[in-house]
Amino acid sequence: xxxxxxxxxxxxxxxxxxxxxxxxxxxxxxxxxxxxxxxxxxxxxxxxxxxxxxxxxxxxxxxxxxxxxxxxxxxxxxxxxxxxxxxxxxxxxxxxxxxxxxxxxxxxxxxxxxxxxxxxxxxxxxxxxxxxxxxxxxxxxxxxxxxxxxxxxxxxxxxxxxxxxxxxxxxxxxxxxxxxxxxxxxxxxxxxxxxxxxxxxxxxxxxxxxxxxxxxxxxxxxxxxxxxxxxxxxxxxx
Numbered sequence: 001x002x003x004x005x006x007x008x009x010x011x012x013x014x015x016x017x018x019x020x021x022x023x024x025x026x027x028x029x030x031x032x033x034x035x036x037x038x039x040x041x042x043x044x045x046x047x048x049x050x051x052x053x054x055x056x057x058x059x060x061x062x063x064x065x066x067x068x069x070x071x072x073x074x075x076x077x078x079x080x081x082x083x084x085x086x087x088x089x090x091x092x093x094x095x096x097x098x099x100x101x102x103x104x105x106x107x108x109x110x111x112x113x114x115x116x117x118x119x120x121x122x123x124x125x126x127x128x129x130x131x132x133x134x135x136x137x138x139x140x141x142x143x144x145x146x147x148x149x150x151x152x153x154x155x156x157x158x159x160x161x162x163x164x165x166x167x168x169x170x171x172x173x174x175x176x177x178x179x180x181x182x183x184x185x186x187x188x189x190x191x192x193x194x195x196x197x198x199x200x201x202x203x204x205x206x207x208x209x210x211x212x213x214x215x216x217x218x219x220x221x222x223x224x225x226x227x228x229x230x231x232x233x234x235x236x237x238x
Contacts, residue, residue, distance in 0.1 A: 006078075006118060006148065007062055007078065008033070009116070009118070010062070010078070010080065010116065010118075010122075010146070011031060011033055011059055011061075011062065011080070012031070013116040014059050014080060014082070014111065014122075014144075015029060015030075015031040015034075015059045017110060017111065017114060018057055018059070018082075018107065018110065018111075021106070021110055022057075026054065026055065026098050026103075027054055027055035027056065027057055027098065027103055028044035028054055028055070028056050028057070029056075029057045029058075029059070030044075030056065030057070030058045030059070031058075031059045032058060032059060032060050032061050033059075033061065036058060041056055041058075041085065044056045045085065045086075045087040045090060045091075045137070046087065046090040046091065054091065055084065055085065055086050055091070055098055055100065055103050056083075056084070056085040056086075057082055057083070057084050057085075057103065057107060058082070058083045058085070059080070059081075059082055060080075060081040060082065060083055060141070061081075062078050062079060062080045062081070063078070063079045063081075064076045064077070064078055064079075064148075065077045065078075065079055065145075067147065071149070072152050073149035073150045073151070073152065074149070074150060075147070075148070075149045076147075076148055076149070076150075077145045077146070077147055077148070078145060078146050078147075078148050079125060079143050079144070079145045080122070080143070080144045080145070080146075081141050081142070081143055082107055082111070082141070082142045082143075082144070083130060083139060083140070083141050083142075084100050084103050084104050084107065084139060084140045084141075084142065085100070085132070085137060085138075085139045086099060086100035086103070086137065086138050086139070087134075087136065087137045087138075088100075088136070088138065089136050100138050100139065100140055101140075104127060104140050104142055107142055108124050108127075108142060111124070111142075111144050112124040112144070120146040120147055120148065121146065122144040122145070122146050123144065123145055123146070124142070124143075124144060125143040125144055125145040126142075126143045127140055127141065127142045127143065128140065128141055129141075152228075153227070153228045154226065154227050154228065155227055155228040155229075155230060155231075156176065156178045156181045156221075156222040156223060156224055156227050156228065156229060156230030157176055157177035157178045157181070157222065157230055158176075158222075158230050158231045158233055159174055159175065159176045159183055159220040159221060159222050159230060159233045160174065160175040160176070160233070161173075161174060161218065161220055161233050161235045162174075162175070163235075164235045165218075165235040165236045165237055166237060166238070167237070167238055168212050168213060168214050168215060168216065168237045168238065169211060169212060169213045169214070170211070170212045170237060171209050171210070171211050171212075172209060172210055172211075172212055172218065172235075173209045174206045174220055176222040176230065178222055178224055178227065178230070180224055181222040181223060181224040181227070181230070182194065182205060182206075182222065182223050182224065183205070183206035183220060183221075183222050184196070184197055184203045184204065184205055184206065184220070184221055184222075184223065185203060185204055185206055185218060185219065185220045185221075186202055186203045186204070186218070186219050187212065187216040187217070187218055188202065188216070188217065189217035189219065190202040190203070190219070191203075191219065191232070192219045192220055192221045192232065193221060193223065193229065194223050206220075212237045214237075215237060215238050216236075216237045217234065217235075217236055217237075218234065218235045218236075218237060219232055219233070219234050220232065220233045220234075220235075221233070
């Protein structure tokens with residue numbers, strides 16, 4: 001099973017698409033996830049002796065913005081920032097070349113409605129100036145977005161507790177609708193899990209109905225290999 005995520009793939013594809021358009025040498029493209037240093041940027045801008053002044057485009061790390069928080073996916077917009085940096089004083093002395101604004105326009109044209117074959121397209125989502133430490137440099141950040149949704153993993157069913165609270169003492173039966181799932185419970189209000197059943201145990205593995213002899217907060221959850229742990233059920237005994 002591949003461990004490469006859509007976020008990683010999209011960043012690689014955005015970088016590659018911009019690189020494909022920069023073959024004339026008009027601007028240099030970096031990917032933040034691959035690593036970019038201040039020295040890399042300054043060299044590309046022409047601050048290092050012997051380097052040709054140009055423009056820089058950096059594919060920055062994405063942000064996820066919830067779109068429908070109540071959906072089981074969940075559903076969200078992924079926002080991909082691309083930073084453009086220009087040093088007009090250096091660039092105009094040698095080449096003239098593209099301005100930051102012109103490059104931003106080109107990046108918008110390249111990436112707006114760009115599809116990478118994974119079922120969604122990028123759309124332009126705004127642009128704003130970015131502050132620079134060197135006041136003679138100018139920078140913008142362009143944003144592109146796509147809609148995404150995570151596929152929830154298979155999950156153990158929520159356990160049933162019978163009786164579901166009340167006055168103690170009680171004999172309690174636990175059930176789970178996921179065949180073969182192990183049920184873990186605690187009676188001190190702690191989180192029930194297989195890990196918590198290790199030494200020193202705060203959870204117990206359910207095997208048969210048991211007695212709740214005194215006031216207790218019973219919490220229950222199920223686990224099974226290949227499944228996400230089930231939601232926690234709780235019952236209060238007084």
